[in-house]
Amino acid sequence: MDEASLVQQAQKGDIAAFNRLVVQFQELVFNVSYRIMGDPDAAADVTQETFITAYQSLATFRGGNFKAWLLRVATNRCYDELRRRKRRPQTSLDQIMDENESFAFLRSPNEGPEAHRQRVELALAIERCLKTLPEDQRIVTVLGDVEGYDYQEIASITSVSLGTVKSRMSRARSKLRDCLQSIGGELLPPAYRLESRGI
Amino acid sequence: MFGMFGNRGGSAEDKRQEALNAYLDNWLSAAERGRLENQLARDAELRAELERLRTLKLQLRSLPRRRVPRSFVLDPALHGRPKRQPLMQVYPVLRGATALTAVLLVFTLALGTLRDQNTAQETAAPAAAELASSDEAGGEFAPIEESALSQAAATPDSARSVPSPAAEKQEMPSEESQEAEAPADLALEQAAAPAAGAAPEATIMLEGALAEEGVDESLETAEALADALPAATMSAQAYSPVTAAGAAAESTAVPVEVEQTTGFAIESMLGSVQIALAIVFAVLLVLWLIARHRMRSL
Numbered sequence: 001m002d003e004a005s006l007v008q009q010a011q012k013g014d015i016a017a018f019n020r021l022v023v024q025f026q027e028l029v030f031n032v033s034y035r036i037m038g039d040p041d042a043a044a045d046v047t048q049e050t051f052i053t054a055y056q057s058l059a060t061f062r063g064g065n066f067k068a069w070l071l072r073v074a075t076n077r078c079y080d081e082l083r084r085r086k087r088r089p090q091t092s093l094d095q096i097m098d099e100n101e102s103f104a105f106l107r108s109p110n111e112g113p114e115a116h117r118q119r120v121e122l123a124l125a126i127e128r129c130l131k132t133l134p135e136d137q138r139i140v141t142v143l144g145d146v147e148g149y150d151y152q153e154i155a156s157i158t159s160v161s162l163g164t165v166k167s168r169m170s171r172a173r174s175k176l177r178d179c180l181q182s183i184g185g186e187l188l189p190p191a192y193r194l195e196s197r198g199i
Numbered sequence: 200m201f202g203m204f205g206n207r208g209g210s211a212e213d214k215r216q217e218a219l220n221a222y223l224d225n226w227l228s229a230a231e232r233g234r235l236e237n238q239l240a241r242d243a244e245l246r247a248e249l250e251r252l253r254t255l256k257l258q259l260r261s262l263p264r265r266r267v268p269r270s271f272v273l274d275p276a277l278h279g280r281p282k283r284q285p286l287m288q289v290y291p292v293l294r295g296a297t298a299l300t301a302v303l304l305v306f307t308l309a310l311g312t313l314r315d316q317n318t319a320q321e322t323a324a325p326a327a328a329e330l331a332s333s334d335e336a337g338g339e340f341a342p343i344e345e346s347a348l349s350q351a352a353a354t355p356d357s358a359r360s361v362p363s364p365a366a367e368k369q370e371m372p373s374e375e376s377q378e379a380e381a382p383a384d385l386a387l388e389q390a391a392a393p394a395a396g397a398a399p400e401a402t403i404m405l406e407g408a409l410a411e412e413g414v415d416e417s418l419e420t421a422e423a424l425a426d427a428l429p430a431a432t433m434s435a436q437a438y439s440p441v442t443a444a445g446a447a448a449e450s451t452a453v454p455v456e457v458e459q460t461t462g463f464a465i466e467s468m469l470g471s472v473q474i475a476l477a478i479v480f481a482v483l484l485v486l487w488l489i490a491r492h493r494m495r496s497l
């Protein structure tokens with residue numbers, strides 16, 4: 001059964017049809033939430049809330065791109081969770097432990113230990129810099145540069161104008177570039193360093 | 200502390216960065232793309248910046264995907280059927296209805312304003328014509344009246360020789376009736392007013408004459424004034440052709456009154472429609488804003 005049919009069935013109350021959609025999109029939603037939240041446990045909570053909200057609000061989906069609609073629900077849940085966490089900040093120790101454990105899955109059987117280390121360091125550096133971005137810029141970067149959505153899709157998901165998306169993307173990349181350059185000399189191998197000339 | 204001032208100077212740089220990023224993401228128009236490519240051809244630093252952005256984009260794109268820690272499927276026992284959300288289901292209809300009501304409200308308000316302007320113009324034109332005709336009548340009356348009275352007071356003989364204004368006035372009404380047809384009653388009143396005013400004025404002058412001139416002379420003054428008063432009265436009566444014209448005008452005034460009554464009915468209906476539309480618009484706007492807020496917070 002294709003996506004549109006599954007959505008129609010789910011809208012009629014067929015939870016089994018909806019769960020097929022969950023299986024199809026849960027990895028996408030989890031990864032987007034993870035990149036925005038920066039924490040796998042928070043990302044799991046947001047992902048679960050996203051699918052619950054999506055199921056309860058299925059009647060409001062009037063056709064079109066279901067994936068974009070689902071990601072809009074996910075980003076709004078991320079906003080809510082980020083606001084909640086601002087009121088009750090998480091301890092940094094938990095975050096450090098999460099970072100050390102999170103990249104075991106990156107190990108490839110054909111990859112040497114040095115290559116694997118470089119990839120892990122790069123990913124860590126990028127994630128660290130992503131967390132320094134303001135929420136709006138982080139979301140645009142995750143959707144655009146990490147997940148590969150174009151400006152129009154990002155504008156639709158985040159309910160902002162195209163101009164705002166362009167502006168946020170530009171500022172986010174400038175900040176990421178500066179952040180990676182500042183830590184690149186210590187952590188990144190030469191191949192991954194962003195060389196700056198002139199200034 | 201002064202960072203914000205530093206940022207103000209970077210707006211041209213911000214625009215340059217935006218253009219560069221949009222170029223990287225294929226979101227520039229053909230003209231903008233051409234301009235930027237010309238700049239890139241001339242500026243090595245700009246090319247280097249573009250390469251740095253391209254590398255960053257690739258690095259972000261190559262971030263590994265995490266596997267889901269567990270399954271997120273919903274438990275049917277816990278979640279059952281989706282909730283009914285009627286307000287959000289009719290959101291597109293609500294949006295359209297609000298827009299349509301707003302357009303209708305603006306249209307009826309504009310219609311009402313136009314009608315008010317037209318009505319004001321229509322009442323201003325005849326009133327101006329009225330005023331012009333009554334000014335002529337009053338203007339011609341007053342000097343004659345004053346001259347008759349003053350001459351009567353000063354020189355009784357000469358006062359008698361003052362030509363009767365009636366003869367002059369007889370010529371006037373025919374012209375007047377041609378000029379001012381409609382508010383004949385108002386013209387009559389204005390014509391009568393000087394005549395009525397002449398009486399107390401004559402009395403005052405008589406009293407003054409009595410005080411100043413002595414009895415005999417004041418008797419002559421009184422006779423002159425008595426002559427002048429009927430003349431003024433005859434002048435007022437000489438307006439009877441105007442009355443005839445006025446009667447004719449009155450017959451045409453009846454349809455005007457009917458027209459005015461119809462106009463009032465239309466205006467009151469328009470007002471009711473405007474109020475009803477305003478209430479409906481307010482209700483729809485509130486519902487639409489609530490639905491929109493709920494949609495955006497999904």
